[in-house]
Amino acid sequence: MGRQGETIEPVERMDGHELAETSPHHPMDRLLRRDRLPHIWCPGCGLGTALNCFLGAVIQSKLDVDQIAIVSGIGCSGRVAGYVAMDSFHTTHGRAIPFATGLKLANPKLKVVVFSGDGDLIAIGGNHFIHAARRNMDLTVICVNNFIYGMTGGQLAPTTPTEARTSTSPYGNRDHPFNLAYLAAASGAAYVARWTTLHVRRLQRAIGEALQKPGFSFVEVISPCPTLYGRWNKQKTGLEQMAFYKEHSVIQHGADPRQADIGLTGQIVVGKFVDVEKPSYLELQRR
């Protein structure tokens, strides 16, 4: 690339393998920073699909791309901010929501989207998550839930199912995980949906709805991490994880999120759980 004053260095993929060639004519090209591709994600990782659905939703929503800001924390999911051709802010671990809140309050015209991982948003950043939902802050939060910390080597996350193995639960997880949809709903989110990366059309539609929703909208994306979560939990490839989603997902719109726990082997209830009208933070501020 050889830009003036700065040499671009080769990227290293998360699993250490060779990088794939990128196709020159991808339909999402205009929303991607082609100079940053190929991405670092492993084959079979769900992050590309989640990103693709997000970009599809942006295109369908006809939102002004110049007025969208993407805020990520740190993690494999946090890298999304670096690949989109939109204003982006790559923040400290767990803190994407406060930065996003500041952006939105100081410039309410912006459509502010937080795109980050379950560890980032719910473990270290959990307090910000529940409070932004409680305030019905005008943000769209997309959480890629791969049940594990990817970037740092597969440690226990607050979403890791009980009994699941991770590098810090070598004998199986003794914690109970958070049910993110329930957490968001109980905290006050105006919109809550959950899909897996298998449900690409529905996921894209849900993100589109979330983008249009005033107040706090939350989309949980159940996503394979074959390199770490899959490998330790008998789903070695992304394909096996997708097959698992296919067999175990149950679509239940309007389901009570309390009944939508995700276990190591049981069903994964997906759908739109919450879509309510309630004054958002900015609406209340304007009153």
Next chain:
Amino acid sequence: MREFMDGAEAITRGALAAGCNFFAGYPITPATPILLRMLRELPKIGGVGIQGEDEIASIGMCIGAAMTGAKAMTATSGPGLSLYSENIGLGIMGEVPLVIVDVMRLGPATGGATTVAQGDVQFLRWGTSGGFPVIALCPTNAAECYALTQRAFNFAERFRTPVFIATDKEMISAQQSVETSTFENIPIADRARAPAEGEFVPYRVKRLADTPLFSPIGGAHLVRFTTSMHGERGILTKKPSNVNKTSRHLYEKIEAHRAEFELVAFDAPERAPTVVVSYGITARSMIEAARDARAAGKKVSTLTVHSLWPVPARALRDALRGATRVVVPELNFGQYRLEIERIALALDPRPQVIGVNRVDGELITPGEIEEQIL
């Protein structure tokens, strides 16, 4: 006009005069009065004030707002400053203009909520990882609270970095009688913006000591800001030459402009063997001690430091040159004395440096300082 005013009000008024339009904070004694005032005043001028769920959120919101172009401020005390730490680093790494008021109270940890201290002086300097330079200003009265808060905003804008106002519980909460007509209004500085046309590279600088041009999130250009080590495009980097460039830039940006931060008041009616150096609330005792000592026929000069960081080394060298005795009163175990000793070490003759210190939550009295003026 003479008014009764506490430091909280003077800082708030200074912030608004400087164009502050965003404030986020979390309640903590003794910084709460600033939060209350800002949340009451900002909506009146179309600004935004919000109480965060904790300090990490509060500084985060300020940083987000700053990157849309807002002039943001937050205020806290030791426990909250501890929680700010990582995001102070983001402010440095991401080049975010931000003003942070630290109303010092006695530490460590929860310490004494209503107990005065000046124990955060080195913490302000070294309170985030990496050891990069910071700017910290320190007022000694309400008028200076007003003026230095404006300067803090101007420095934050000009150098795109967090700027601290180091103050303390007494300064913030004690009502002082002040002549507001003499309040100094300082010309407002705004960060240099990138022209709307042409290529924009978020962290590009011509010389290492320059500050990059700003384009807001939501503005004319595609922008990318980051907390991670980056090259000029804001893209993560491990390449030593890129890393070196960014590190040196963050260092030079402050260090090469040291002369601009030398804010001191040197009071030396005649050459004196004893120089007293102090700052903040303790400088007021120092000034009284010098007056009493002079009345008693002793020779003494005083140096009030208004810019704690970077250390105003040249002004200190000039003031200390020829002195035999330097007295440094402060409400800690001698944190700033370390800096004075460093300067004294290079002088010939080398003056003796003596600390006057209290850590019991009481102010240092003029008498305690005067005892050290021979």
